[in-house]
Ligand SMILES: Nc1nc2c(ncn2[C@@H]2O[C@H](COP(=O)(O)OP(=O)(O)OP(=O)(O)O)[C@@H](O)[C@H]2O)c(=O)[nH]1
């Protein structure tokens with residue numbers, strides 16, 4: 001849960017990048033770390049295992065400066081996508097304020113996207129949260145691979161698979177190239193701050 | 205499409221999946237390519253092509269095995285562990301537990317052992333030490349630890365009994381037939397030996413089995429927060445009593461609550477289950493001194509689950 005210090009007018013919120021293994025969550029954070037030097041307030045920490053797969057989480061602290069006279073700090077996390085790290089995913093999700101679901105556009109990963117979204121729903125539920133209510137945005141990642149003739153799903157198909165009921169903001173992206181990374185994060189932060197405003201009325 | 209082109213595109217797909225760590229997808233494409241090559245009768249370097257592909261498949265299989273048998277939770281550097289502590293726990297107890305949750309058992313045991321000195325944390329620290337010992341070493345180590353505490357005088361009788369009633373069912377469930385010695389207070393022991401007629405002496409009431417609750421979500425049914433659910437971490441638990449430390453900055457959330465209030469809609473989160481229940485506010489006090497000065501301590505008694 002977001003930490004408020006209304007007297008000092010500070011808010012710290014937690015954004016988690018979720019999605020199937022190898023979809024590009026860590027790559028998103030790496031790009032943010034490289035490109036938003038002004039907003040990044042500390043080192044990016046990655047705890048990895050064999051083959052650069054995330055083992056526990058990646059962590060990146062950011063500061064957005066003042067919004068409505070309130071100092072906004074953000075902690076970005078990724079979860080490990082590999083199926084077997086289910087309990088770690090749940091641990092990292094604890095107290096989350098907003099989520100970026102990174103979907104893999106590769107046709108061969110269609111099923112994995114859906115399984116991961118379902119897993120997200122289950123884990124949120126265990127914390128008493130609803131996937132329909134939590135601030136959430138979707139990124140359709142790896143769109144750059146279309147140019148290399150690799151079979152990708154169309155955006156329409158991915159929206160049908162993942163976003164038919166949720167109807168959350170979604171963006172095409174290429175985390176390696178950096179396209180769509182910023183807008184995705186910004187949209188997620190907007191949704192999150194809006195929701196925290198509804199709940200806690202921090203911006204007077 | 206020309207068959208040569210088809211093979212070429214399968215191979216480049218396979219190569220891309222491999223480079224992204226999608227090993228099983230890569231393997232499927234190599235197999236498909238190899239099946240297609242087999243069907244072509246007149247292909248110049250057919251054999252060497254097939255051999256190269258099977259080499260790729262083999263190396264993918266080795267990589268897959270490596271990933272699958274990769275360590276579940278390796279020991280992290282001290283810096284990594286400190287980060288886990290600061291990100292996943294607010295007080296000393298939560299930080300030590302966070303280490304254990306991320307598999308950093310050795311360090312967790314060190315920190316939990318230090319917490320044994322603190323009367324407030326002692327029982328929880330003890331239980332978690334037992335948990336860690338079972339995770340890294342063996343049930344025998346956990347039993348040894350219990351016996352060591354049993355013969356020492358760190359724990360009071362009722363504290364030790366709480367630990368026993370935690371560990372014994374675990375042993376029973378594992379089919380380990382080792383009854384742990386039941387702590388009794390000296391008075392009772394004396395009575396028992398004095399009166400060898402076999403009169404039952406009083407034993408500490410075993411606490412009713414209640415799960416360890418790590419956090420709760422309170423849905424407010426009246427007041428300014430009506431209809432909202434707010435999550436709080438449980439800082440300390442003793443049986444059905446939960447203590448929450450609520451930062452003075454969150455005072456607004458609990459303004460409407462007062463001693464004796466019934467909370468009818470509470471979601472309890474424990475590491476192994478989630479359940480709904482009710483609780484009553486036993487006390488709400490503002491902490492007067494120390495680092496948490498100004499914060500609130502809210503004691504809840506679980507009334508039904
Ligand atoms: N072409 C392309 N490759 C990408 C893109 N995003 C990520 N990748 C590649 O996909 C692979 C996996 O990326 P990661 O960022 O490690 O994926 P992850 O989601 O963190 O994976 P886990 O930690 O295992 O859950 C790497 O080889 C990346 O270079 C993208 O937008 N385009």
Ligand SMILES: [Mg+2]
Pocket residue numbers: 025026027052053054078079080081
């Ligand atoms: Mg990763």
